[in-house]
Amino acid sequence: MNERDDLATAPGAERVAAGARRLKGLLAPAPSGGRQRSSISARRTTSLVVLTAVAWLVFTYGGQGFLSAFNLVSLELTIAQTIVIGLAQATMIVIGRFNLAVGGTGVVVVACIGVLMNDTGWPLAVILAIAVVGGILASVVMALTELGTRLNSFVVTLAFLSIYRGGELLVTSATHYQIASPTLLQLGNGTVFSPYLSPELLVALGTALIVWLFYFRTSIGWKSRAVGANERAAAASAVAVKRVVVIGYAVSGLLCAVAAILQTAQLAEASPDTGNDWLLLSFIGPLLAGVALGGGTIYVAGVVIGSAFYGSIYSGLVVLGVSSYWLTLAQAVVLLGALVLGQAGVRLLRNAGIGPVRRA
């Protein structure tokens, strides 16, 4: 009888204990938003790393020469480009805005490089500095327009995309300027330290590190995240919202300029077509990283890993001999798949009580 009682109550007691644990979990203060997000981010990062590894295995054994120096360097060029353009978008998303004009800003920079290289004998450093300043100014003009008119960033940057693209074509008459600078050519087509490493990848990773330091180790970076998360609350907390917004645009313009220089170096020409495909590209890194488009978050490592995954798929398909005309579809499907699966994942986690409740 006694023994029976024990047998009967033992599982019950366990259930009670489990129930108490669960209740305690519910009553305990909810983990902070940052921690919630970082748990999601960590899962995402893990799955992206795994997916990238799987992709590398498939392409290595399924295609010819995926691990050749030539292919790895071209893979790194794609990744570098995707990282910097993705960061240009991420730095706008973090302040709660979109930049539809990443390509427009990029083409302004390209025009500066092309015209100055062609018409002046100035040293490369001076020309690049002017071009970068041009990119920053182009972006700051958009910021001032947005703040001055209080229009939506979507409308402002859409209009400026058109203005900058049309303006560039008007100024240069769609000229392709050949680049002869050995330093730029070395950057875009050379290697450093080993035949497997492109200098552009180092530039992109360095840029990513600086962006991370800016947003997580400086006061203005912290304020940017505050403005993106809740502009009114930030303003009420004595954050100079307008200044933060202008700086956010400027950082985005700077990154567009870096991306434009990288692309010019790769192509060995200042092409007026630069930036035509940047809009989709700019969202790939941030969206694969799972950044909420509402603002307030930036996930630099996620952008880097997302870009690595995307670049691997892209160059892997080239190795498999897929026609270049199918690559746009592949690009879109990778993005769509990541979005839908990511959203499903978020929903699962949310149902389990750990996810952020936010539309991407």
Next chain:
Amino acid sequence: MIGKLSGSVWAPLLVATVVGGAIVTAVNSQFATSYNIFVVLQGTSGYAVIGFSAMVVLALRDITLAVAGIASATGVFFGWLVQDFRVPVVAAALATLVVGLAAGWLNGMIVTRTGLTGFVATLATGAAFTGLALGFTQSYEFSNIPDSWTNFGQGRVGFFPEVGFIALAVAGLLAVLYRWLPLGRNMLATGGNPEAARLAGIAGGRQLVWGHALSGVLAAVAALMYVGTIGSASPNLGESWILISFAVPIIGGTALAGGRVSVGGALAAALVLATINDVLILLNVSEYSVTFAQGILILVAVLAGRLQGFGLLRRGPRGAAGNPIEETS
């Protein structure tokens, strides 16, 4: 009431266009010819339908970037049917509309089922549709479009283009839809205040799917019109449509914040854009200036709308994207 408010946004632009047209007429004898008016109206018709395609989604407080992609895909599909299978044009056109509907429906389903915003979802699907068209055709252009279709696309009655009748018919149907039909009213209610609409028993998700599906059909209509006008179906058909698709409704006074549409305003905006396009070409200004001018015009138009104090496009608490910005000390 709605018409009055939003109408005021584009009315000054239309006046400016008429005045500008009069000045150009004095300078350039080619402007006021019957043929040139036909060209302007033909451009207007195309722009208007492209704009409607984005407008019906904006009305729901959502955004579609897939207009260009759906147009490219459906245009190529039509070209493929009529050139490789010799399908009669009317049957092919109907099939194309169905494909456009399916593509838009897919967008709507993705948006409602995953909870992604239209911006993100259609950024990806739009590129996927363009990618399908590119991959399928390997960048080949179907240029063997039956004469019956190109005659229609390039035909005119006096100075009025035949494709203009399609644009007018679409505009009429949309006006009826948003003014009198429950579906249209529900879509506007959902766009205006999703939460209130839901409490009033309107299923927001269903409206969203309908809106995206309608957008897909309209993108296909625009593609059919352009295939007839250009005389070929290329996978790059919609390449430069993104600006137009937003410029027309925004200049026309459709609120980005949803809940308000202006069909007449969109028509007027399309006319303004087409006229500027035409004048810049007539005056032998570089073709690139058209892109430049359109960008400026969007800014000027939304600004003009804002300065009038209606604030339809002002970023406020109801803003579609971006946060309201407060004055800082």
